[in-house]
Every structure is written in structure tokens, then in C-alpha cells.
Amino acid sequence: MLDLQHITKVFNVGKATEVTAVQDITLQLNAGSYTVLVGANGSGKSTLLNLIAGNIYADTGSIRLHNKEIQRLPDYRRSQCVARVFQNPLLGTAASLTILDNFRMAALRRSRKWMKLGMDRTFTQIVRDKVSTLGMGLEDKLAQPMGTLSGGQRQALTLLMTVMTDVDVLLLDEPSAALDPRSAREVMEIADRIIQENKLTALLVTHNIGEALRYGTRLIQMESGRVVRDYNQQAKSELGHADVVSWFDYYE
Numbered sequence: 001m002l003d004l005q006h007i008t009k010v011f012n013v014g015k016a017t018e019v020t021a022v023q024d025i026t027l028q029l030n031a032g033s034y035t036v037l038v039g040a041n042g043s044g045k046s047t048l049l050n051l052i053a054g055n056i057y058a059d060t061g062s063i064r065l066h067n068k069e070i071q072r073l074p075d076y077r078r079s080q081c082v083a084r085v086f087q088n089p090l091l092g093t094a095a096s097l098t099i100l101d102n103f104r105m106a107a108l109r110r111s112r113k114w115m116k117l118g119m120d121r122t123f124t125q126i127v128r129d130k131v132s133t134l135g136m137g138l139e140d141k142l143a144q145p146m147g148t149l150s151g152g153q154r155q156a157l158t159l160l161m162t163v164m165t166d167v168d169v170l171l172l173d174e175p176s177a178a179l180d181p182r183s184a185r186e187v188m189e190i191a192d193r194i195i196q197e198n199k200l201t202a203l204l205v206t207h208n209i210g211e212a213l214r215y216g217t218r219l220i221q222m223e224s225g226r227v228v229r230d231y232n233q234q235a236k237s238e239l240g241h242a243d244v245v246s247w248f249d250y251y252e
């Protein structure tokens, strides 16, 4: 379980621009659950993801994974248990490196178990097998530079890379927002499959209400740094598009 207790994050303390981005959030994400996080711009969603990912530290509160505080873990230790996919497909991978080398880098960064394998044929075969599960025909293009691929292909590969090692938590920060509708759907379906197959604890931030309703086992809305709505799977399944639209003032 990922357990957030009384997490608060204030930016620009003491200045005119002071803002409480996350305000006393207590949230438990069960192992293997898939939570969708919605909220207006500036409601604190990215800050919450940044806190879990360890990019920033909370002013107060604890973030525990399997009962262990993870906030102050060094980068390499945290990336063994928490992975993140960003909105921009260019962020997750190195454009000038081949697909295979990107997988090598991702694997080596996360786990020493790949130290030897990373260089040999077994590793290439493992990557080829994994990539073929995407059904995009990219397994025959492992020597191609990442930069020659489409945004959707890059996001799909980034998702695969994040779970090359045994991470527990997957943070999806609007992973489909920069993609055309078809690629977006494809990437979201791949994410869904990867989350289920690997029993990941996943947290998806999205502005797409269709996605928010289609995916996940729980739906949370943030407003002004707080959780203001929290629907379990049953309650979520009874929601319609118009219900969620009505949560956002600017549509009224």
C-alpha cells in the first residue's frame, strides 16, 4: 500500500506569491489499485505526483510504501519502486539512442540485476519479446534511434521500460495528452494492460473525462490542494460524463 499521511506542500513561503499546492492530504492507495486523479488547473495534481516521485519534499507528513518512508530515499532507490511517465513523450527517453540502448539505460538505472545481461543477447531477446507484446512491429526496429518514432510509439516504449524491473508504483502524468486520439487510446490501453499484468499501484492524472471514466478502479478530484471527491470502483462506474463535467466550475 502507498500511504500518504497529512501531506502539505507550500511554495514561496512568506512571499506574496505563497501558495499551498497540497493541503493536508491523507490518502491510501491499495496495492494493485488504479486511481485516476482529476482537478482544475492548479489544483495540486502534479505537485502530489512530484511529492510521491520524490522530485520535491513535503513540508509535513509521510509517504510510506509497504510501511517504509520513501520521501528521502536516494534517487536510484526510489526509482526501483516508483516509475513515472510524463505528458511529453520526449521526456522519458533519449532521442539519439536506439530503442535497445534506451531499454539498457532504463534497466541499468533501476536495477543491478541487468548489469551483465544489459550487454548480451539474452537482454536483446527479452526486450524484443516485451516490445512485440505492444503489437506495433517495433521489435524489428530495436536498432533505430528513439527520435525517429512517433509520440505514441515512444510513450508505449516508455511504459514498457518503466516496468522492466519490479516497480510497485506507476505515476502517469497525462501520458496521452500530447497524442492524437487514436494513439492516445492505444497508449492508455497499453498502460491499462501493463498495470493489470504487473499488479501495479497506479495513479493517473488526466484532464480527459472519457479516460477518467474508462480507466481505473477509483476516481479522485482535487481542488485547491485538497481531495474533494473520492469514488470507489462501484460509485465510479455509476458516473456519467456530465456528472464529472459538472464538477468543474468553468463548464457551468
Ligand SMILES: Nc1ncnc2c1ncn2[C@@H]1O[C@H](COP(=O)(O)OP(=O)(O)OP(=O)(O)O)[C@@H](O)[C@H]1O
Residues within 6 Å of the ligand: 011, 012, 019, 020, 021, 039, 040, 041, 042, 043, 044, 045, 046, 047, 048
Ligand atoms: N515549483 C513551484 N513553485 C511555485 N509554485 C508552484 C510550483 N509548482 C506548483 N506551484 C503552484 O502550486 C499550485 C498547484 O500546481 P500544480 O501544478 O500541482 O497543479 P495541477 O493540478 O497539476 O495543474 P495543471 O492541471 O495545470 O497541471 C499552483 O498554484 C501552482 O502555481
